[in-house]
Amino acid sequence: MAAGREEPVPAGPASSLRITAAVNGTRLSRTVPVRMTLAQLLRDELGLTGTKVSCDMEACGACSVLVDSEPVSSCTFLAADADGREVLTVEGLAGTGGVSDLQEAFMQNYALQCGFCTPGFLMMATALLRDNPYPSQEEITEFLEGNICRCTGYRPIVEAIEQVARSRRSRGGD
Amino acid sequence: MAETEPGPRLAGHSVRRTDFAEKVTGTAKYCVDLTAEGMLHARVVRSERPHARILAVHTEQAAASPGVVAVLTSADLEGLFPRFGHIIPDHCILAIGKVRYYGEPVALVVAETLFQAADAAELVTVDYEDLPAVLTAEQALRAGAPLVHERSYGSGGDTSFLDGEATGTGSRSNVAHEASVEWGDVDAALADSALVVQTEALFPMLYAYAMEPYNALASYRDGSLLVHSTAQHPFMVRDDLARIFGLPLSRIRVIAPYLGGGYGSKSYTKVEPMAAVASWATGRPVKLVLNVEESIYTTRVDSARVRMRSGFDADGRLRARDCDIEMDSGAYADNSPLVLDKAVNRCFGPYRVPNLRIRGRSVYTNTSPASSYRGFGAPQGALAGETNLDQAAGLLGISPADIRRRNLVGPKEELLPGKRPMDADLPADLDLLVASLQEGARPRAGELYGIGFACTASDAGAFPVSTATVRLATDGSVTVLSGSTEMGQGSKTVLGLIAAEELGVDLAVVQVFQSDTSATSYERTTGASRTTTLTGLAVQRACADVRAKLREMASETFGCEAAEVTVGEGRVRGPDGQVVSLGTAVTSWFGSKSGEVTGVGIVRKSGETASMPPFWEIGMAGLALAVDPETGQVRVDQLVTVGDVGFALNPQAVEGQDLGAATQGIGMALFEELVYDGPQIVNPNIVEYRVPKSTDLPRRIDTMIVQRADGVGPYGAKGSGEGALNPMSAAAATAIARATGRWSLRLPLTPERVWRLIRESAADGTAAGVTDAEHTAAGPGATDTERG
Numbered sequence: 001m002a003a004g005r006e007e008p009v010p011a012g013p014a015s016s017l018r019i020t021a022a023v024n025g026t027r028l029s030r031t032v033p034v035r036m037t038l039a040q041l042l043r044d045e046l047g048l049t050g051t052k053v054s055c056d057m058e059a060c061g062a063c064s065v066l067v068d069s070e071p072v073s074s075c076t077f078l079a080a081d082a083d084g085r086e087v088l089t090v091e092g093l094a095g096t097g098g099v100s101d102l103q104e105a106f107m108q109n110y111a112l113q114c115g116f117c118t119p120g121f122l123m124m125a126t127a128l129l130r131d132n133p134y135p136s137q138e139e140i141t142e143f144l145e146g147n148i149c150r151c152t153g154y155r156p157i158v159e160a161i162e163q164v165a166r167s168r169r170s171r172g173g174d
Numbered sequence: 175m176a177e178t179e180p181g182p183r184l185a186g187h188s189v190r191r192t193d194f195a196e197k198v199t200g201t202a203k204y205c206v207d208l209t210a211e212g213m214l215h216a217r218v219v220r221s222e223r224p225h226a227r228i229l230a231v232h233t234e235q236a237a238a239s240p241g242v243v244a245v246l247t248s249a250d251l252e253g254l255f256p257r258f259g260h261i262i263p264d265h266c267i268l269a270i271g272k273v274r275y276y277g278e279p280v281a282l283v284v285a286e287t288l289f290q291a292a293d294a295a296e297l298v299t300v301d302y303e304d305l306p307a308v309l310t311a312e313q314a315l316r317a318g319a320p321l322v323h324e325r326s327y328g329s330g331g332d333t334s335f336l337d338g339e340a341t342g343t344g345s346r347s348n349v350a351h352e353a354s355v356e357w358g359d360v361d362a363a364l365a366d367s368a369l370v371v372q373t374e375a376l377f378p379m380l381y382a383y384a385m386e387p388y389n390a391l392a393s394y395r396d397g398s399l400l401v402h403s404t405a406q407h408p409f410m411v412r413d414d415l416a417r418i419f420g421l422p423l424s425r426i427r428v429i430a431p432y433l434g435g436g437y438g439s440k441s442y443t444k445v446e447p448m449a450a451v452a453s454w455a456t457g458r459p460v461k462l463v464l465n466v467e468e469s470i471y472t473t474r475v476d477s478a479r480v481r482m483r484s485g486f487d488a489d490g491r492l493r494a495r496d497c498d499i500e501m502d503s504g505a506y507a508d509n510s511p512l513v514l515d516k517a518v519n520r521c522f523g524p525y526r527v528p529n530l531r532i533r534g535r536s537v538y539t540n541t542s543p544a545s546s547y548r549g550f551g552a553p554q555g556a557l558a559g560e561t562n563l564d565q566a567a568g569l570l571g572i573s574p575a576d577i578r579r580r581n582l583v584g585p586k587e588e589l590l591p592g593k594r595p596m597d598a599d600l601p602a603d604l605d606l607l608v609a610s611l612q613e614g615a616r617p618r619a620g621e622l623y624g625i626g627f628a629c630t631a632s633d634a635g636a637f638p639v640s641t642a643t644v645r646l647a648t649d650g651s652v653t654v655l656s657g658s659t660e661m662g663q664g665s666k667t668v669l670g671l672i673a674a675e676e677l678g679v680d681l682a683v684v685q686v687f688q689s690d691t692s693a694t695s696y697e698r699t700t701g702a703s704r705t706t707t708l709t710g711l712a713v714q715r716a717c718a719d720v721r722a723k724l725r726e727m728a729s730e731t732f733g734c735e736a737a738e739v740t741v742g743e744g745r746v747r748g749p750d751g752q753v754v755s756l757g758t759a760v761t762s763w764f765g766s767k768s769g770e771v772t773g774v775g776i777v778r779k780s781g782e783t784a785s786m787p788p789f790w791e792i793g794m795a796g797l798a799l800a801v802d803p804e805t806g807q808v809r810v811d812q813l814v815t816v817g818d819v820g821f822a823l824n825p826q827a828v829e830g831q832d833l834g835a836a837t838q839g840i841g842m843a844l845f846e847e848l849v850y851d852g853p854q855i856v857n858p859n860i861v862e863y864r865v866p867k868s869t870d871l872p873r874r875i876d877t878m879i880v881q882r883a884d885g886v887g888p889y890g891a892k893g894s895g896e897g898a899l900n901p902m903s904a905a906a907a908t909a910i911a912r913a914t915g916r917w918s919l920r921l922p923l924t925p926e927r928v929w930r931l932i933r934e935s936a937a938d939g940t941a942a943g944v945t946d947a948e949h950t951a952a953g954p955g956a957t958d959t960e961r962g
Contacts, residue, residue: 033289044288049207050200052434054385055860056465062385090200103198107190110830114662115197116204116385116434141868148860150383150435151662152830153837154868155875 019083024092032079039063041079050090050119061147064120065089071127090119102164109160113151125161134165185675188826191667204432205404206389210459216452217291219281219298221273224540224853226302236297241290244456246282258414258443262507264327267447274505276853277471284452307540311502314348314539322538351511351536353518358529363494367485371566375558375919378847380475382547386434389463392449398425405430406440406659407699412691414443430689433661438546441701470858476501476544480558490570490577495522499534508545510536521555524631525581552632552900560628560904575608594785597884603794603816610814611796614874626908627796628901635788636702640777641695642712650757651683657697658709659689664827665705669713676717678744703791703893708777710888716775723771727763782886789885789892792818793900799909806929812874820885820892829877832898839902841866847922
């Protein structure tokens with residue numbers, strides 16, 4: 001039966017590449033197989049297992065990370081394409097002062113249960129609030145349509161994001 | 175003097191869950207995140223035929239591929255027991271002699287890297303001789319049908335799973351299990367009824383889609399096996415592995431870290447045997463991670479055809495129910511026999527039925543194996559049972575609420591003979607549900623609008639065997655050990671909360687460790703919504719044991735009788751004004767700065783939990799659906815759930831369980847179906863298997879919690895987690911019928927199906943758009959009715 005997490009690629013001289021990228025602010029260089037995905041690089045090579053892989057076909061959003069501030073599905077984004085770019089994962093969200101306001105709001109609102117989809121939602125919400133600091137409920141649900149959560153029923157996730165937007169606004173900006 | 179009775183101090187107030195910080199920062203470890211020194215990677219070679227004799231498996235090329243350490247087939251498992259299955263041990267680790275479904279594991283390639291394993295797996299070829307296949311239950315039940323299993327297997331060793339015995343008759347037919355419940359004279363009562371309504375419902379194959387796919391990391395070394403896996407029930411997996419390797423249970427250690435979702439789909443043994451035999455064969459740790467397509471082929475939900483025939487008096491009182499359930503359980507039994515037993519018990523609803531006859535069959539077919547899913551037979555049964563009531567209400571000219579009011583069992587009334595009386599107030603719950611649905615209804619111009627709701631009661635909790643260990647350290651901090659798995663439901667928090675409550679300490683000094691068969695306490699299963707109730711009781715009793723030991727110890731140090739010592743609010747008090755901290759009570763007795771008090775709590779089928787089921791899990795939920803008359807597109811306008819949980823230890827978590835379960839129920843009703851086209855599933859992925867998304871969020875959500883302290887669990891608690899899913903299929907089908915004027919009991923109710931209903935309804939002039947829960951549904955009649 002079909003179904004490979006990896007499609008076989010003929011081994012050859014050009015089967016790996018040297019890349020340099022910044023991951024959560026740390027610059028690093030690695031030689032990666034050309035077929036290696038960004039998720040595999042993060043999880044298997046760098047030990048950043050906060051990023052999760054589920055559907056493996058860019059449909060569930062669990063593996064979302066930010067590359068040069070834009071959300072991508074790291075399950076299909078090739079590690080080689082991260083060359084020269086900045087990657088932000090869930091491990092890079094908390095500042096030195098503890099968790100971010102978004103992470104705190106997720107906890108307060110019970111916006112997670114099993115937590116497997118949570119890193120993806122956090123990364124997407126980070127991107128949303130950066131571009132649209134005060135999103136409506138409809139804008140939030142539209143933006144998150146590509147992220148699946150099987151536990152919560154979504155409402156607490158939306159409420160957590162609304163709470164962050166409200167409190168950032170009351171603090172007078174982001 | 176009696177100890178101070180602990181009153182809920184923490185329990186009952188929403189608290190920050192103790193697993194959240196790890197989960198929002200990405201540091202929480204799931205099984206799929208684990209590695210081991212020297213770890214190899216396995217990749218499964220799967221059958222491309224639904225039913226075929228295996229003539230040869232060609233592994234040479236794969237074995238010679240770079241990085242490959244071993245290529246295993248069933249022939250390499252000599253000396254091991256090559257199958258598993260807790261009810262019927264019919265499940266081959268790797269196919270033996272023949273394959274029984276497309277996607278069945280045939281060989282296992284083990285290599286240094288994932289890439290190497292995947293590449294080499296492509297090089298394994300299998301010679302097959304096709305056998306005639308049975309791809310539906312109907313085909314499988316025909317006289318002379320090809321047999322999925324030519325032999326029977328005996329019992330899996332744990333018959334307490336079934337009300338009766340495993341009735342596998344694989345040597346003669348494709349029936350994996352039969353179950354029935356009967357009383358009274360159904361035929362006479364039906365002949366005598368004012369109205370007989372017959373309903374047939376088709377419940378599709380589903381996929382639970384727990385987002386972390388099945389995976390395991392196994393290490394077999396020096397006659398001992400260590401397995402980390404995505405198992406809800408690590409102790410059950412241990413039993414299967416012990417039988418495979420012929421090892422004592424104590425030499426098998428199964429650990430279930432945080433699970434990325436379960437919903438029943440990670441109950442029982444799945445990929446652990448493959449990872450374990452790969453490690454046994456190679457002498458190195460082996461990790462096996464399935465992708466979603468493979469996970470879909472590993473375990474799906476039983477599809478079912480349910481025929482419900484009910485006889486009513488003229489005023490809507492049930493005279494009799496007669497039901498036939500046929501479940502397509504796929505190629506291996508897994509837990510389907512129990513799902514069938516539960517469907518039989520649950521399909522007729524929480525109603526007084528003077529004459530009852532329910533018969534069910536779980537059928538082997540050449541399709542992927544089915545097993546447990548949240549709700550366990552209840553969603554399958556309720557679809558027919560509850561819509562049957564709604565159809566009768568329409569024909570009798572009474573409201574869907576009233577027909578239920580006239581038939582619901584009351585508090586403490588018996589539902590199943592000899593079983594625990596109803597530990598809930600269903601009529602009161604129904605009033606809350608209906609009032610909220612009525613109040614929240616907001617039909618919009620240009621949309622068809624329908625309200626539907628349903629009631630279910632599940633014999634939940636499973637067989638009551640739970641243990642817990644609570645350790646009190648010298649600084650007064652507490653360690654709780656439990657074999658119950660944290661799969662997202664919040665058990666880590668609630669078990670800690672109970673210990674904090676019972677010992678009068680802060681939740682912050684309580685640590686809970688779960689699901690390690692060698693290091694935590696025994697727990698039978700994490701399912702059937704049992705953890706808060708049964709594991710919670712075990713923790714509560716372990717804390718009582720700690721307190722009793724502290725009283726004994728303090729009686730020595732204080733020089734008084736144990737009965738004169740009280741333990742409460744984190745203090746130990748003597749009769750003459752002595753007050754010491756919990757930690758000091760420990761150190762004083764041991765006479766040094768060291769020591770510990772260990773409390774043990776046990777729950778078995780005895781005392782409060784002697785009566786089965788341990789509790790009834792109530793499903794009381796409804797929704798309002800708005801339908802676009804042009805497209806058949808359905809919008810969920812409102813969702814209402816009533817969580818009749820006895821006592822909500824952590825209310826925010828209970829609401830989360832109800833909303834999550836109801837949302838899965840909406841998916842089941844409107845979107846989800848695994849579609850077989852010939853031997854293959856055509857949509858084994860999350861692009862084409864459509865689950866609820868954020869944009870499906872209902873306009874209005876009302877998750878009510880009702881607390882009457884009528885449960886057997888701590889502080890009167892009962893379980894939650896499945897209840898709100900169970901009524902949703904029926905509620906949605908009824909809402910669609912009210913909106914469109916036509917019934918369809920073939921799920922899911924996709925826009926195309928709904929659009930066809932609208933067209934049919936327009937063609938024959940059926941009234942549509944009835945919105946009211948309290949008043950008679952005007953148009954839609956039953957699928958088949960006869961008036962007496």
